[in-house]
Amino acid sequence: MDWQPLILSAQLACLTTVLLVGLAAPLAYFLAYFRFAGKSFLEALINLPLAMPPTVLGFYLLVVLGPKGFIGHTWEVLTGSYLVFTFLGIIIASLIYSLPFAIQPMKTAFEKIDRRLLESASVLGLSPLAAFFKVVIPNSVSGICASAILVFVHTMGEFGVILMIGGSIPGKTRVASIAIYEAVESLNYRAAGWMSLVLLLISYAFLLLINHLNRSKTHGA
Numbered sequence: 001m002d003w004q005p006l007i008l009s010a011q012l013a014c015l016t017t018v019l020l021v022g023l024a025a026p027l028a029y030f031l032a033y034f035r036f037a038g039k040s041f042l043e044a045l046i047n048l049p050l051a052m053p054p055t056v057l058g059f060y061l062l063v064v065l066g067p068k069g070f071i072g073h074t075w076e077v078l079t080g081s082y083l084v085f086t087f088l089g090i091i092i093a094s095l096i097y098s099l100p101f102a103i104q105p106m107k108t109a110f111e112k113i114d115r116r117l118l119e120s121a122s123v124l125g126l127s128p129l130a131a132f133f134k135v136v137i138p139n140s141v142s143g144i145c146a147s148a149i150l151v152f153v154h155t156m157g158e159f160g161v162i163l164m165i166g167g168s169i170p171g172k173t174r175v176a177s178i179a180i181y182e183a184v185e186s187l188n189y190r191a192a193g194w195m196s197l198v199l200l201l202i203s204y205a206f207l208l209l210i211n212h213l214n215r216s217k218t219h220g221a
Contacts, residue, residue, distance in 0.1 A: 109143020
């Protein structure tokens with residue numbers, strides 16, 4: 001069995017998870033505790049990938065990131081290289097596609113924190129930023145871990161968006177889900193079966209971990 005697609009999927013999932021957890025945490029904090037005009041529109045925009053077919057999202061990303069798109073053209077002018085059909089391109093696509101999976105668990109965890117802790121932090125003179133790092137984050141570890149796990153598992157199984165943006169370039173953009181699809185197309189059910197089994201076991205293991213975190217939080221409450 002060719003392990004390269006699985007290794008590439010793991011690399012993509014790890015990078016997406018690290019970047020998204022760092023980017024989504026402050027945004028989830030902002031959405032959980034601040035009121036502002038247009039908040040519902042922003043939340044709907046963030047959650048749009050949950051409702052939109054992956055190929056539709058992939059098409060619009062292809063338009064924006066392609067050589068004639070604003071971002072793709074600007075990137076080409078600055079670097080002399082393309083975004084589409086590259087590993088960087090599928091990272092960007094994964095960040096956008098998995099954003100709701102990162103934000104929702106963290107936002108839920110943040111909203112469950114006793115508001116009196118934040119009020120006490122404010123009385124003690126902590127700024128919202130300081131309260132985020134000293135109060136919110138330490139009391140939301142399980143939610144942040146759940147967010148990271150969901151993003152990782154979701155990215156490992158991505159297909160439509162990755163195919164639209166990255167195609168199927170061996171060693172660069174040919175992730176496990178695409179390799180499975182191509183193996184089935186070529187009637188290589190043995191290779192498709194082994195890769196599918198590995199992804200199944202990974203997904204199951206991480207879901208067990210989420211259940212363990214939820215039980216630990218419940219018992220510790």
